[in-house]
Amino acid sequence: MEPADHRVDVAVELPKHGGLADLLSYTHPAAVEPGRLVQVPLGKRLVRAVAWDASPPEPHGMALRAVASVAQSVPPLSPAWRRLVAFAAAYYQRSLGELALSALPPRLRQLDDTQLARLTTKLAAARAASATKAAASAATGTTNTADAPPEFQAEASPTLTSEQHHAVQAILAHGGATLLFGATGSGKTEVYLQAAQAVLDRGRQVLVLVPEINLTPQLESRLAARFAAHGLTTLHSALTPAQRLKHWMAAHLGHARVVLGTRLAVFASMPELGLIVVDEEHDPSFKQQEGARYSARDLAVYRGQSESLPVVLGSATPSLESWRRAQEGRYQRVDMPERVGGARWPKVRLLDMNKIPREVQRQHALAPPLMDALRACRARGEQSLVLLNRRGYAPVLHCKSCAWKSDCPHCSAWRVFHKIDRSLRCHHCGLATRVPKACPSCGDMDIEPMGRGTQKLEEQLTLALPGARIKRIDADSVRGKGALESSLSAVHEGDVDVLVGTQMVAKGHDFRRMGLVAVIDADGSLFTSDFRAPERLFALLMQAAGRAGRDATLDAARDEASELWVQTWHPTHPVFEALKAHDFEAFAATQLAQRQLAGLPPWTSLALLRADAKSADVAEAFLQAASQAALGLPECEGVTIYPAVPLHVSKVADVERMQMLVESPSRIALQRLLAAWHAPLQALRGQHKGLLRFALDVDPLQI
DNA sequence: AGCACGCCGACT
DNA sequence: GTCGGCGTGCTC
Numbered sequence: 001m002e003p004a005d006h007r008v009d010v011a012v013e014l015p016k017h018g019g020l021a022d023l024l025s026y027t028h029p030a031a032v033e034p035g036r037l038v039q040v041p042l043g044k045r046l047v048r049a050v051a052w053d054a055s056p057p058e059p060h061g062m063a064l065r066a067v068a069s070v071a072q073s074v075p076p077l078s079p080a081w082r083r084l085v086a087f088a089a090a091y092y093q094r095s096l097g098e099l100a101l102s103a104l105p106p107r108l109r110q111l112d113d114t115q116l117a118r119l120t121t122k123l124a125a126a127r128a129a130s131a132t133k134a135a136a137s138a139a140t141g142t143t144n145t146a147d148a149p150p151e152f153q154a155e156a157s158p159t160l161t162s163e164q165h166h167a168v169q170a171i172l173a174h175g176g177a178t179l180l181f182g183a184t185g186s187g188k189t190e191v192y193l194q195a196a197q198a199v200l201d202r203g204r205q206v207l208v209l210v211p212e213i214n215l216t217p218q219l220e221s222r223l224a225a226r227f228a229a230h231g232l233t234t235l236h237s238a239l240t241p242a243q244r245l246k247h248w249m250a251a252h253l254g255h256a257r258v259v260l261g262t263r264l265a266v267f268a269s270m271p272e273l274g275l276i277v278v279d280e281e282h283d284p285s286f287k288q289q290e291g292a293r294y295s296a297r298d299l300a301v302y303r304g305q306s307e308s309l310p311v312v313l314g315s316a317t318p319s320l321e322s323w324r325r326a327q328e329g330r331y332q333r334v335d336m337p338e339r340v341g342g343a344r345w346p347k348v349r350l351l352d353m354n355k356i357p358r359e360v361q362r363q364h365a366l367a368p369p370l371m372d373a374l375r376a377c378r379a380r381g382e383q384s385l386v387l388l389n390r391r392g393y394a395p396v397l398h399c400k401s402c403a404w405k406s407d408c409p410h411c412s413a414w415r416v417f418h419k420i421d422r423s424l425r426c427h428h429c430g431l432a433t434r435v436p437k438a439c440p441s442c443g444d445m446d447i448e449p450m451g452r453g454t455q456k457l458e459e460q461l462t463l464a465l466p467g468a469r470i471k472r473i474d475a476d477s478v479r480g481k482g483a484l485e486s487s488l489s490a491v492h493e494g495d496v497d498v499l500v501g502t503q504m505v506a507k508g509h510d511f512r513r514m515g516l517v518a519v520i521d522a523d524g525s526l527f528t529s530d531f532r533a534p535e536r537l538f539a540l541l542m543q544a545a546g547r548a549g550r551d552a553t554l555d556a557a558r559d560e561a562s563e564l565w566v567q568t569w570h571p572t573h574p575v576f577e578a579l580k581a582h583d584f585e586a587f588a589a590t591q592l593a594q595r596q597l598a599g600l601p602p603w604t605s606l607a608l609l610r611a612d613a614k615s616a617d618v619a620e621a622f623l624q625a626a627s628q629a630a631l632g633l634p635e636c637e638g639v640t641i642y643p644a645v646p647l648h649v650s651k652v653a654d655v656e657r658m659q660m661l662v663e664s665p666s667r668i669a670l671q672r673l674l675a676a677w678h679a680p681l682q683a684l685r686g687q688h689k690g691l692l693r694f695a696l697d698v699d700p701l702q703i
Numbered sequence: 704a705g706c707a708c709g710c711c712g713a714c715t
Numbered sequence: 716g717t718c719g720g721c722g723t724g725c726t727c
Binding site: 009010012014017019020021023024025026027040041042043044045058060062063064065689 | 722723724725726727
């Protein structure tokens with residue numbers, strides 16, 4: 001390094017590795033501000049990197065290479081952004097560079113500095129043009145006329161109820177995280193909007209996180225209507241690479257004042273951020289399931305703390321983690337029990353399937369009393385919704401004369417029968433073949449479907465309700481572009497009598513006028529090893545109930561409540577008691593008590609070490625060795641490591657999968673072990689032939 | 704993660 | 716004789 005040169009530490013996209021520090025050092029003739037985007041040579045490649053805060057020099061004998069270029073046209077990423085990324089990298093046990101680079105739009109990594117400069121110039125020009133237009137339109141008083149650009153026809157804010165007003169005040173006054181506990185239809189969205197408005201008025205930006213953007217078109221259109229004049233942009237994985245870069249840059253340059261996005265948007269660079277909203281905070285979609293397995297909800301709370309700004313976590317069925325934190329006083333809790341417009345809670349009907357004869361069950365997806373209710377609903381001219389969380393026609397085929405079942409040769413799972421194209425499809429590895437004419441094992445012609453999916457349900461309902469207009473919405477029926485939208489609008493237009501669907505219809509879509517909602521096969525998961533199953537079922541049922549909530553202003557003439565039917569084999573389970581009383585608090589109390597007894601979150605912290613290998617033996621041996629390595633560390637104090645177990649679907653595409661649970665009552669103790677464990681784990685990698693990969697999942701959702 | 708180098712099997 | 720399989724090692 002020439003004496004005149006400056007040392008620059010940068011984060012590059014490399015996996016966390018024993019022999020490599022988090023930051024690599026380069027030289028540059030001038031000082032480079034931390035947060036600047038740079039390009040550096042790495043081996044034979046030229047890679048995108050982010051200049052970082054200098055770390056103490058580490059002697060490694062080698063001459064440092066020079067930074068290739070500094071993107072002067074893009075403002076540096078802020079210290080707050082770098083804190084967020086550094087925290088996430090440390091907490092989820094990934095390299096700083098991997099997190100930093102994956103938090104940026106992919107296209108940004110590919111463009112060189114000239115291309116970036118061209119883009120920022122273009123964006124600045126577009127911005128200036130629209131500002132001029134706005135000024136001109138304001139001067140001539142053309143705002144709100146037909147020829148004014150749509151972004152200047154902002155919707156007016158409605159008057160808040162006193163409950164909503166209190167919520168907005170509490171959120172803004174508190175400064176920390178607020179758990180906004182409000183039933184479906186209680187007007188949480190309006191609270192978000194008015195809190196956002198207040199923050200925008202102070203010249204700050206607002207970040208709104210939602211579970212899945214395509215499931216919440218209503219929130220997007222309300223935000224667009226209200227805040228178009230402020231510059232609203234979206235950030236999610238369905239954007240094209242060019243859109244994603246443009247939207248990201250709009251937030252980074254401060255042009256967009258409101259960003260609506262999915263979990264990846266928690267890393268959006270927003271230099272003047274003043275508020276974060278996490279809608280449906282309990283939703284599992286906020287947890288990334290591959291790579292850096294971060295929880296966008298938890299990172300949003302960290303970000304709020306780190307930048308001293310209010311964070312709103314909204315839900316009608318909060319996660320028990322958030323509920324507990326509110327109990328501890330770490331979050332402020334604001335309740336909104338009232339349903340705006342006097343909408344009433346549906347009547348809940350539990351159908352005990354143990355009392356339905358086997359033969360009747362086999363022939364009819366819906367038990368006779370539910371079928372009668374469905375017919376009555378239709379006779380009243382009302383729509384109904386039947387939820388079954390299993391797509392395809394039947395989950396498995398079987399041969400009546402031998403024991404053959406339609407298993408997948410590459411996975412430990414059945415192949416699902418899809419009647420439409422008479423295929424057998426593995427939902428795990430994608431293998432699809434024609435249904436065999438005869439049993440592949442014994443040659444018998446008598447193979448038949450067992451169980452039922454949405455396709456069969458649709459077929460049975462079509463037979464049982466002649467003349468009814470039945471529509472199915474699931475991942476198979478909405479595969480094409482725009483298919484979901486057109487199906488949904490058919491429902492909204494009243495062109496559908498009975499809607500059949502999987503969970504994807506229960507989430508997000510606001511069908512306010514369903515006379516009847518039925519949940520079939522809801523409790524399949526209740527007695528599995530998944531300790532969060534009751535919590536998820538409760539959320540699903542509450543959401544389903546919300547779909548049946550009728551708008552009193554629209555149905556003032558009708559006095560009867562709508563109905564929520566649940567077919568269950570476990571009618572005495574507390575989840576149903578709580579549902580009938582629509583009492584989340586009681587449900588949360590019983591669940592929290594059970595979790596405490598069982599030593600589960602939120603009373604303990606968990607991490608999962610997963611191993612993929614060519615054989616189960618190799619995966620198990622690796623995990624066993626990893627366990628031994630951990631037990632030898634002083635940091636293992638206060639941490640329990642459980643034996644390795646196969647995943648629920650243990651083999652997928654010929655890869656055997658095992659996992660090992662690591663638990664501690666102290667999050668800090670668990671973090672300390674995970675940090676110390678990293679090097680020994682890397683060292684073990686090479687000693688297990690046939691091991692394909694391993695990964696740590698911190699705060700896993702499914703165990 | 705890339706991208707090298709390196710050392711053993713079937714092919715234009 | 717080479718093309719190419721993926722094991723091992725390195726990247727400031």
